[in-house]
Amino acid sequence: MTGSGSTFDLFRTTDDHEELRAAVRDLVADKVTPYAAEVDEQARYPREAHDALVASDFHAPHVPEEYDGVGADALATCIVIEEVARGCASSSLIPAVNKLGSMPVMLGGDDDLKRRYLPRLAAGEGFSYGLSEREAGSDTASMRARATRDGDDWVLNGTKAWITNAGESEFYTVLAVSDPDAGRGKGVSAFVVEKSDEGFGFGTKERKLGIKGSPTRELLMDNVRIPGDRIIGEPGSGLKLALRTLDHTRVTIGAQAVGIAQGALDLALDYVKERQQFGKRIADFQGIQFMLADMAMKLETARQMTYVAAAKSERDDADLSFFGAAAKCYASDVAMEITVDAVQLLGGAGYTQDFAAERMMRDAKITQIYEGTNQVQRLVMARQLIGR
Known part of the structure; x- marks a missing residue:
C-alpha cells in the first residue's frame, strides 16, 4: 500500500513554503481574523477575506501557471488553507472549494475546457x-x-x-x-x-x-x-473522476482542520498564560500542562499526516486514496478534540461568544462530515488495506 521511501522522503517544506506561510499569516491577521466573529454572527459571506485572497492570488493558488495561475504545489495550497482556517474557517473554504470545484477539470478536462475556465478562476471567479x-x-x-x-x-x-x-x-x-x-x-x-x-x-x-x-x-x-x-x-467517466478528485481534495480538508485546531490551541495558550487562580497562572498547573501537551502532540501529528498526503497528492501516488482519507479523518477528529479542549481550558469564558473558541468548536465539526464522513474515510482506508 505505502511507498518504499521513508517518511522523510515524502515531503519537506522549503524556504518558499515558509515565506508563503508568513505572507498568508500576515494577510489573515489584517484582513480575515478581524471580521471572523462578525461573519459568523451575521452568517454572511466573508467578502473582506474574499477580496483580500483574490488580490493576493491566495483564493485559488493551485491553478497552474500555464492557465494564468500562480502554480502552487499541493503542499503550498494546503499551507494557504491551513493559515486562513487558523483565523476563519468559513474564509478557508474559498481556496479549498475552488480547488474542489476545478479539480475535475484539471484531472479530466481537455485543454480547451481548461483554457476556458481555469484562467477565469485564477482571475477571481469561484468554482x-x-x-x-x-x-x-x-x-x-x-x-x-x-x-x-x-x-x-x-x-x-x-x-x-x-x-x-x-x-x-x-x-x-x-x-x-x-x-x-x-x-x-x-x-x-x-x-x-x-x-x-x-x-x-x-x-x-x-x-x-x-x-x-x-x-x-x-x-x-x-x-x-x-x-x-x-x-x-x-x-x-464522471463518478470515477469524482472519486479521484476527492482523493486529492480530502487532503485540503485535513489542512483546514489543522488550521482550525491551531487557532484553538493558540487561543487556549494565550488564555491559560494570563488567567490567574490560587495565586498563579493556570498554565502552571500540571493538569493544564498535560492537556496542552496532548493537544499540541495530536495537532503536530495531524499536520505531518496532512503534509505527507499533500506530497503524495502532488505526485499522484498510487496510495493517495489511503493517505488522503487518513489525513482528512485523523486531522478532523483531532480538530474536534482540540477545539473542545480549548473551550474547556477557557472555562465559562470559552462558552461565550466573547472568545473564538466556541466558534472554532462549531466550525471543526463539519470537517468530520463533508467530503465523506469519517466513517466513510475508514471504509476507504480499510478497502485499500485489504486490496479492494
Whole structure:
C-alpha cells in the first residue's frame, strides 16, 4: 500500500513554503481574523477575506501557471488553507472549494475546457462542486440528477444538495446520470455549469451549526441546456473522476482542520498564560500542562499526516486514496478534540461568544462530515488495506 521511501522522503517544506506561510499569516491577521466573529454572527459571506485572497492570488493558488495561475504545489495550497482556517474557517473554504470545484477539470478536462475556465478562476471567479444529493450523500451512485443528450447539447435536470459557496461561485462541476441503463455508478458524467445558464438556480441557504460565512445551498436544474463541449472527459467517466478528485481534495480538508485546531490551541495558550487562580497562572498547573501537551502532540501529528498526503497528492501516488482519507479523518477528529479542549481550558469564558473558541468548536465539526464522513474515510482506508 505505502511507498518504499521513508517518511522523510515524502515531503519537506522549503524556504518558499515558509515565506508563503508568513505572507498568508500576515494577510489573515489584517484582513480575515478581524471580521471572523462578525461573519459568523451575521452568517454572511466573508467578502473582506474574499477580496483580500483574490488580490493576493491566495483564493485559488493551485491553478497552474500555464492557465494564468500562480502554480502552487499541493503542499503550498494546503499551507494557504491551513493559515486562513487558523483565523476563519468559513474564509478557508474559498481556496479549498475552488480547488474542489476545478479539480475535475484539471484531472479530466481537455485543454480547451481548461483554457476556458481555469484562467477565469485564477482571475477571481469561484468554482464549486455538485456531487451530493439529499438521498445520495455517501451513496453517490444513487444520484438522481439526469443529463440527457439533445443533439450536440446536454440538458440537465435535478437537484444537488449541500453545495459549498453556492450562489457565490460562477462555475459548478455537476455530476449527473447520463446513461441510466449503464449500471450502478457507470453512467454518470461530469459537466461544467455556469451560474448564468438558463434554468439554473439555488435553494435557500442552510441554517448551520458552523462555517456560517460559507453559504450552503441546493443547486436547482430545470432543463438547463449546456453545449456538448462542457462535458468533462468521456460520457460515463464522471463518478470515477469524482472519486479521484476527492482523493486529492480530502487532503485540503485535513489542512483546514489543522488550521482550525491551531487557532484553538493558540487561543487556549494565550488564555491559560494570563488567567490567574490560587495565586498563579493556570498554565502552571500540571493538569493544564498535560492537556496542552496532548493537544499540541495530536495537532503536530495531524499536520505531518496532512503534509505527507499533500506530497503524495502532488505526485499522484498510487496510495493517495489511503493517505488522503487518513489525513482528512485523523486531522478532523483531532480538530474536534482540540477545539473542545480549548473551550474547556477557557472555562465559562470559552462558552461565550466573547472568545473564538466556541466558534472554532462549531466550525471543526463539519470537517468530520463533508467530503465523506469519517466513517466513510475508514471504509476507504480499510478497502485499500485489504486490496479492494
